[in-house]
Amino acid sequence: MDTREQIIQLADNLIRDKGYNAFSFYDISKTVGIKTASVHYHFPAKSDLGVSVIEQHIHNLHVLREKLNSKSPVEKLDKFFSIYASIKNENKVCLVGSLATDFNTLDKKIKNKLKIFSDNMLDWVSEFLQEGRDSNLFQFEGSPRTKAMMIISNMLAIVQLSRLTGDKDFKTVKDTIKQELIKK
Amino acid sequence: MDTREQIIQLADNLIRDKGYNAFSFYDISKTVGIKTASVHYHFPAKSDLGVSVIEQHIHNLHVLREKLNSKSPVEKLDKFFSIYASIKNENKVCLVGSLATDFNTLDKKIKNKLKIFSDNMLDWVSEFLQEGRDSNLFQFEGSPRTKAMMIISNMLAIVQLSRLTGDKDFKTVKDTIKQELIKK
DNA sequence: TTCTACCTATCTACTAATAGGTTTGTATAT
DNA sequence: ATATACAAACCTATTAGTAGATAGGTAGAA
Numbered sequence: 019m020d021t022r023e024q025i026i027q028l029a030d031n032l033i034r035d036k037g038y039n040a041f042s043f044y045d046i047s048k049t050v051g052i053k054t055a056s057v058h059y060h061f062p063a064k065s066d067l068g069v070s071v072i073e074q075h076i077h078n079l080h081v082l083r084e085k086l087n088s089k090s091p092v093e094k095l096d097k098f099f100s101i102y103a104s105i106k107n108e109n110k111v112c113l114v115g116s117l118a119t120d121f122n123t124l125d126k127k128i129k130n131k132l133k134i135f136s137d138n139m140l141d142w143v144s145e146f147l148q149e150g151r152d153s154n155l156f157q158f159e160g161s162p163r164t165k166a167m168m169i170i171s172n173m174l175a176i177v178q179l180s181r182l183t184g185d186k187d188f189k190t191v192k193d194t195i196k197q198e199l200i201k202k
Numbered sequence: 203m204d205t206r207e208q209i210i211q212l213a214d215n216l217i218r219d220k221g222y223n224a225f226s227f228y229d230i231s232k233t234v235g236i237k238t239a240s241v242h243y244h245f246p247a248k249s250d251l252g253v254s255v256i257e258q259h260i261h262n263l264h265v266l267r268e269k270l271n272s273k274s275p276v277e278k279l280d281k282f283f284s285i286y287a288s289i290k291n292e293n294k295v296c297l298v299g300s301l302a303t304d305f306n307t308l309d310k311k312i313k314n315k316l317k318i319f320s321d322n323m324l325d326w327v328s329e330f331l332q333e334g335r336d337s338n339l340f341q342f343e344g345s346p347r348t349k350a351m352m353i354i355s356n357m358l359a360i361v362q363l364s365r366l367t368g369d370k371d372f373k374t375v376k377d378t379i380k381q382e383l384i385k386k
Numbered sequence: 387t388t389c390t391a392c393c394t395a396t397c398t399a400c401t402a403a404t405a406g407g408t409t410t411g412t413a414t415a416t
Numbered sequence: 417a418t419a420t421a422c423a424a425a426c427c428t429a430t431t432a433g434t435a436g437a438t439a440g441g442t443a444g445a446a
Contacts, residue, residue: 115303175354178359181305243391
């Protein structure tokens with residue numbers, strides 16, 4: 019992994035661990051083993067780094083969608099859950115949740131990119147929910163978009179909330195959502 | 203309102219607007235009209251202010267519970283929703299959500315106090331959900347605590363997420379939760 | 387007098403960011 | 417084959433600004 023990628027990876031972890039306004043170029047530099055000025059060589063401003071972190075997530079989601087394209091809605095749902103399970107496992111939160119709380123302090127470029135990412139995520143989940151209902155695998159009322167919004171917000175929040183209430187609440191909520199969606 | 207209360211009120215708004223690590227004693231001082239050193243007179247450290255903000259929320263919840271004690275579960279649910287509606291209306295997020303994303307940067311005293319607050323909230327919602335189901339007003343499966351966790355996380359997250367996806371999504375999600383809970 | 391609530395002044399540490407220099411490899415022209 | 421040019425990726429050094437925090441002083445009220 020080259021330096022640039024390493025910086026993005028690290029920034030991503032820091033944002034989801036401590037929040038955007040709690041990490042600095044010094045945190046990056048000491049771990050990568052270069053000076054802060056060298057981090058600025060790759061990313062002139064902190065907001066440029068923020069934008070790149072989100073772009074990485076957009077790209078990863080795109081690749082995942084392609085990969086799962088021909089798989090069943092249940093497999094897609096499981097993969098969706100497993101993303102949040104590993105977030106929880108690392109005691110982090112999801113990118114959208116983290117940046118949403120800092121939203122009013124962010125650069126316009128970051129805000130716009132983040133909107134694109136959350137739209138993509140919402141689009142993907144809506145799509146496989148619809149697909150699952152059409153093939154009688156899932157049951158839910160209302161539009162797929164609304165259901166997607168509810169499932170995403172449940173997962174987004176439970177990784178945050180279970181930092182306080184205990185990690186096993188994550189599993190309980192995840193299992194309940196799946197059960198409600200799949201039971202017949 | 204005396205200075206101390208004014209500082210707490212202001213810090214509360216700043217935390218829920220921009221996040222704990224994005225506000226400073228200078229933000230407080232310029233609005234209250236005193237110097238930063240004078241803010242330190244009331245709250246020696248930033249974490250003391252943070253603790254007081256949470257204590258205020260704990261107190262407010264306690265007062266609310268007392269006030270609604272004899273009211274119906276539906277009224278309690280509506281009041282619960284209206285709290286989040288006004289948060290959304292101000293384009294803020296809820297205290298627990300905001301501090302949960304910054305959790306790994308917080309002082310131990312803040313972490314502990316925050317746990318108490320989220321426990322109280324969870325306790326209250328679980329209680330009126332149970333009450334509502336017992337009197338055939340609500341229907342849901344699983345434990346009241348799990349359902350409370352899911353409803354709280356939905357609301358916690360939708361105020362965050364709808365900063366990106368649009369304010370009307372807040373209303374859609376809120377209405378859907380209520381409908382699913384009350385329909386017979 | 388002593389306490390409350392503020393003040394001025396200052397400190398240390400950290401922040402993002404920039405200017406300008408060094409090293410290293412690589413491509414091109416002679 | 418060797419000198420020249422150049423860019424990539426780092427460096428040192430520095431800037432201007434902000435952070436939280438403290439020492440010590442003051443004016444007015446109890």
